[in-house]
Amino acid sequence: MFIQVLSYGIMIGAIYGLVGSGLALMFGVMKYLNIAHGTFIMLGGYASYWLFTLWGLDPFKSIPLVLLIMFTMGIVVYKIVFSPLVKVFHVGERIQNSMLITFGLLLIIDNTVTWLWTSDVRSITTSYTGSTFRLYSVNLPYNSLIGFGLALLALLCLHLIINNTYYGKSIRATTQDWEGATLMGINVDYTYLISSGVTFALSGVAGIVIATSYSITPSGGLEWLLKAMIVLVLAGEGKTKGILAAGLFLGVVEAVGVSLVGSAYREVFGLLAFILVLLFRPQGLFTER
Amino acid sequence: MLEIKNIDVYYGDLQALWDVSVNIAKGEIVTLIGSNGAGKSTLLKTISGLLKPRKGSILFEEVELDKLPAYKTVELGIAMVPEGRKIFTEMSVHENLELGAFTREARKEKNKTAEWVYEIFPILKERTRQKAGTLSGGEQQMLAIGRGLMSLPKLLIIDEMSLGLAPVIVQEIAAILKKINKTKGTSIFLVEQNVQMVLALADRGYIIENGRIVREGKTDALLNSESVRNAYLGI
Ligand SMILES: Nc1ncnc2c1ncn2[C@@H]1O[C@H](COP(=O)(O)OP(=O)(O)O)[C@@H](O)[C@H]1O
Numbered sequence: 116m117f118i119q120v121l122s123y124g125i126m127i128g129a130i131y132g133l134v135g136s137g138l139a140l141m142f143g144v145m146k147y148l149n150i151a152h153g154t155f156i157m158l159g160g161y162a163s164y165w166l167f168t169l170w171g172l173d174p175f176k177s178i179p180l181v182l183l184i185m186f187t188m189g190i191v192v193y194k195i196v197f198s199p200l201v202k203v204f205h206v207g208e209r210i211q212n213s214m215l216i217t218f219g220l221l222l223i224i225d226n227t228v229t230w231l232w233t234s235d236v237r238s239i240t241t242s243y244t245g246s247t248f249r250l251y252s253v254n255l256p257y258n259s260l261i262g263f264g265l266a267l268l269a270l271l272c273l274h275l276i277i278n279n280t281y282y283g284k285s286i287r288a289t290t291q292d293w294e295g296a297t298l299m300g301i302n303v304d305y306t307y308l309i310s311s312g313v314t315f316a317l318s319g320v321a322g323i324v325i326a327t328s329y330s331i332t333p334s335g336g337l338e339w340l341l342k343a344m345i346v347l348v349l350a351g352e353g354k355t356k357g358i359l360a361a362g363l364f365l366g367v368v369e370a371v372g373v374s375l376v377g378s379a380y381r382e383v384f385g386l387l388a389f390i391l392v393l394l395f396r397p398q399g400l401f402t403e404r
Numbered sequence: 405m406l407e408i409k410n411i412d413v414y415y416g417d418l419q420a421l422w423d424v425s426v427n428i429a430k431g432e433i434v435t436l437i438g439s440n441g442a443g444k445s446t447l448l449k450t451i452s453g454l455l456k457p458r459k460g461s462i463l464f465e466e467v468e469l470d471k472l473p474a475y476k477t478v479e480l481g482i483a484m485v486p487e488g489r490k491i492f493t494e495m496s497v498h499e500n501l502e503l504g505a506f507t508r509e510a511r512k513e514k515n516k517t518a519e520w521v522y523e524i525f526p527i528l529k530e531r532t533r534q535k536a537g538t539l540s541g542g543e544q545q546m547l548a549i550g551r552g553l554m555s556l557p558k559l560l561i562i563d564e565m566s567l568g569l570a571p572v573i574v575q576e577i578a579a580i581l582k583k584i585n586k587t588k589g590t591s592i593f594l595v596e597q598n599v600q601m602v603l604a605l606a607d608r609g610y611i612i613e614n615g616r617i618v619r620e621g622k623t624d625a626l627l628n629s630e631s632v633r634n635a636y637l638g639i
């Protein structure tokens with residue numbers, strides 16, 4: 116029984132990590148706090164949903180297409196909505212302004228999606244939805260297993276890119292000090308642009324996983340934004356590893372809490388952990404400092 | 405090689421530089437001396453493109469620097485060791501050096517240049533895997549200079565190198581700079597409040613006060629001038 120609870124916690128925890136990674140990347144590199152992060156995850160889910168419903172494309176086979184759509188969306192949104200904020204150099208002001216702007220974006224997208232596709236709760240139901248894999252006494256739904264693997268894979272890719280490529284170098288340098296990075300010859304504006312694309316691609320993967328294992332609605336993004344923010348605080352502007360650890364921690368805390376007191380209190384445990392960490396370890400649980 | 409012609413620079417509506425002109429020839433060591441708030445760092449930020457002049461122009465080997473985005477400055481051959489050093493404290497010493505060789509040309513020579521930098525500053529070699537934030541002030545300054553050298557610059561600019569360092573270490577670094585200038589022909593622009601150190605090193609100097617260049621000349625001449633001695637040497 117406990118193993119079953121733990122496995123649910125771990126599987127959703129990896130998704131929390133994935134959801135948090137996009138928010139953390141944009142916040143770290145650009146100092147934009149993207150309130151519409153969850154909403155873009157929903158858009159990724161809708162992309163996967165419509166490709167499946169209209170064209171019968173399997174949600175896991177259409178991943179490259181969804182990634183491409185979301186990456187492009189990230190570039191376009193950066194060019195139109197985010198780039199004017201680059202001229203705000205003060206970090207605090209940038210965070211505040213980006214929150215206002217992305218909140219506006221959230222309202223626009225939320226309403227547009229509702230108008231286009233109604234506020235119905237949707238999820239992708241494939242032929243293998245509902246089938247489970249039994250490992251000793253533990254039941255593991257196939258969808259969740261694939262989602263778990265995808266989340267881990269996406270985080271691994273992010274980790275490798277950040278630590279082993281010149282783009283990764285520019286991300287890390289820009290995150291620490293954009294002026295210093297510029298003096299090294301790094302095109303900070305271009306780094307922002309690509310990071311926006313990568314953030315949206317990560318949202319795309321999260322959207323696919325959520326649409327197959329859970330469900331999507333036009334306003335469903337807020338719930339995931341909350342998880343992403345908790346992960347961001349737990350991880351403490353950390354590395355990809357810290358973000359995964361924070362996600363897993365949140366997932367397990369929630370799962371154990373729910374199994375003890377009931378699912379009505381799911382959000383409470385996450386928020387409790389969030390507040391405790393802010394009180395006693397404000398630099399984050401998984402930072403080296 | 406670097407020709408700054410009559411530039412005015414502002415922070416928003418606040419003017420910080422008035423009609424500033426500075427020239428640096430190939431192979432020269434030139435210094436800019438001024439007290440706190442005189443506008444030294446502002447001039448350097450303008451050279452590296454982080455600020456743009458509202459009037460005047462900056463030419464580097466015939467290229468109009470002030471028309472280019474800031475990140476292109478390095479590609480042209482100008483390395484900046486900025487005020488406060490701006491090393492990447494969360495990265496290792498080696499990663500910092502590698503970032504110095506970010507431009508396309510410098511990347512190709514990365515390993516060779518790093519070897520050379522480690523030869524010049526052996527202490528960095530000992531610290532190669534260490535987080536840059538854990539280095540002492542002197543070591544951080546060496547790292548910042550080494551990182552600048554990684555881009556294979558034609559002109560190396562250093563903002564207040566001696567700030568917060570023990571005189572022995574300043575002298576050690578000064579000797580190394582002199583040697584780099586001799587052997588590689590790298591031009592060096594030293595910006596300082598600490599006059600003693602630069603006047604021994606530089607061929608020529610400029611004095612900046614309240615955003616204006618008030619004097620320029622050979623370092624010996626500057627050293628012998630009454631006003632400079634009074635204002636900056638306290639003799
Ligand atoms: N970011 C800034 N915004 C507004 N004014 C500034 C800024 N940085 C410097 N200044 C002003 O410009 C003048 C020159 O400063 P600076 O170039 O840093 O002097 P120095 O490097 O010679 O000590 C000072 O009066 C300073 O207050």
Ligand SMILES: [Mg+2]
Pocket residue numbers: 444445446487563564
């Ligand atoms: Mg200064």
